[in-house]
Amino acid sequence: MTKRARTNVIDDIPNVPICLKSALERWGLNEVGRGVSERLKCKLVPVCYNANDERKCIERGVPALCASEEYASDVFAELRGRDAIEWATTSDWSTFDERGKVAMVGGWGAPGTHVLSNRDMIIVKSFGEVLRGEKPLNLQMFHREDTRVPVMARKLRWPAETEFFATDGGPEVPGRLLDDATRVSAKGAMTWWHLDDCGEFVCQVGLPETRELQEGVLLGPTGKPVVKLFFFAERRDYAWIAQDAEMNKTMRNCALGIFDTPSHYYPTVSEMAAPSTVPLDLESPKMFEGTRCESGIDPCPVLWVAALEAGGPPLLSPPNVIHCVLTVRDCVMCEERRLSLAFMDEVLYFQRRASRWCEPPIFYTFVREDLRDAKKARTNAVRPLAAMLERLKRDGSSADDAYRVSRCLMSLKILANHAPEFYALDADGVSEARHHIDAMTSWLSEDDASGFRAMVRTAAQNDPRAIEDAALAEAMVNETLGQHNLGDGKVCAVVHEKGRPRWGPVRTSASLVAKDRKDMKNAIRSGTLDALLLEYRREVL
Known part of the structure; x- marks a missing residue:
């Protein structure tokens, strides 16, 4: 950087909940935070400086900024000191062929928009056009044969690559390369809540800048300009974010508007402590009659926030964590998507989730073809997993090795106990997978001097994904049109205004919820819903 201007800095402590509204305002994003509820909390994703911390995030399914220099150094070197925007907009490949590329207008996928609408799509003929639009645009250009744009993402190195994500080295490697993309985005572009495409991991990095910093620029945890803010929700909080049943009914995106949902539209701590039986009463709005509770846990979701920096650490996004992305600065980034055979439970979760959507996505080839072909499923999934287990059984000795064994064994079980609508293993394929499972189960039941078997058993028992899988599956099945199950028999009604959810009183009675x-x-029809919910929760906010 050639000049240091007055800046705003993201210097909050990672993994400590803070008020999202206050954080946005402190970061100089006052307009973004203006309508955010003070009840929404967030945590900064961890910045990992060593392999151990990276693996912990992978195990827990937590997004991570991976700050070891080797991950993106080859990507950055390709620019040869050029500014990313200048590189993307003035190179001899910066203009596309006559067909152009489809860019998204800022706000694509917003609550209330039709799921099949192309209103927020536009054809652009160059990367430069993305940054010169009347509205903020976002072009996620997946690399195909019709472009000469360098595939920068192929030069990314992944955290825990050998263990989980390697794609080179023959059919027995744990990773499967799905796609690469170069993304050019204009300040203000917003990509609303979505899941990535098939249960894959995504590694993405902002390309470096050389232009002067302007006054008030936002700097990230490693001191470089922030170009995008990623907002992630925990997997268990999916229903707070997206309401699939309402989407299927209306064919419109139905999801939380985090930037314009007032505090009184969310259920409160006091209601959770003592659910009410007092009706709302449109004619004479009633107030929650319980006492104010200060000690309970707010039911609102706590979001993860990741600040992607220009020339900063790559962001590793785990599968099935619903997220939205705000571009805070014109930028260029590259991303790569890989599936890990050690996390086939994530693939199955996404398949089950997507099967409930009125407009399912187009799956990547490995999921769409390999796993649905009996021969390929055995060759490209079952046997590589079995080979990895045999190697680890022979050579494994560490806690990391033990975790990999538990993961590969879980994936084999997913394939062996397959759902026919998702996987095409025939009887021989299932028998082969179960043979390896039985052999590993027998091996684990034995004692050994090194204690490695005990380490594997402990890793399997403590695997966060395995622990929460049943609860997540049950929660998905229990997602119901017009209501939100809060646990412990507590439920509240949910209605939508322009695709945005509003939560009614916490109840324990189905008839009251109805x-x-x-x-x-x-109340929506009469224009009084806001006043109705404000009066109900006025004393307990």
Whole structure:
């Protein structure tokens, strides 16, 4: 950087919940934070400086900024000191062929928009056009044969690559390369809540800048300009973010508007402590009659926030963590998507989730073809997993090795106990997978002097994904049109205004929830829902 201007800095402590609204305002994003509820909390994703911390994030399914220099150094070197924007917009490949590329207008996928609408799509003929649009645009250009744009993402090195993500070295490697993309985005472009495409991991990095910093620029945890803010929700909080049943009914995106949902539209701590039986009453709005509770846990979701920096650490995004992305600065980034055979439970979760959508996505070839072909499923999934287990059984000695064994064994079980609508293993394929499972189970039941078997058993018992899998599956099955199950028999009605959810009183009675939903829909028609919920929660916010 040639000049240091007055800046805003993201210097909050990672993994410590903070008020999202206050954080955005402190970072100089006052307009973004203006309508954010003070009840929404967030945590900064960890910045990992060593392999051990990276693996912990991978195990827990937590996004991570991976700050070891080797991951992106080859990518950055390709620019040869050029500014990323200048590189993307003035090279001899910066203009596309006559067909152009489809860019998204800022706000694509916003709550209330039709799921099949192309209103927020536009054809651009060059990267430069993305940054000169009347509205902020975002072009995620996946690399195909019709472009000469360098595939920068192929030069990314991945955290824990050998263990989970390697794609070179023959059919027995653990990773499967799915796609690469170069993304050019204009300041203000917003990509709303979505899951990545098939249960894959994504590694992405902002390309470096050389232009002067302007006054008020936002600097990230490693001191470089922030270009994008990623907002992730925990997997268990999916229903807070997206309401698939309402989307299927209306064919419109139905999801939380984190930037414009007031505090009184969320259920409160006090209601969770003592669910009410007092009706809403449209004619004479009632107030929650319980006492204010200060000690409980706010039911609102806590979001992860990742600040992607220009020339900063790559962001590793785990599978099935719903997220939205705000571009805060014109930028160029590259990304690569890989599936890990050690995490086939993530693939299955996405397949089950997507099967519930009115408009399912187009799956990548490995999921769409390899796993649905009996021969390929055995050759490209079952046997590589079995080979990895044999190598680890022979050579493994560390806690990391033990975790890999537990993961590969879990993936084999997913394939062996397959759902026919997703996987095409025939009887011989299932028998082969179960043979390896039985052999490994027998081996684990034995004692050994090194204690490695005990380490594997402990890793399997403590695997966060295995622990929460049943609860997540049950929560998915229990997602119901017009209501939100909060656990412990507590439920509240949910209605949508322009695709944005509004939560009614916390109840323990199904009939009261049904009445609340009817009353709230009538309040929407009469324009009184805001006043109704504000009066109900006025004393307990």
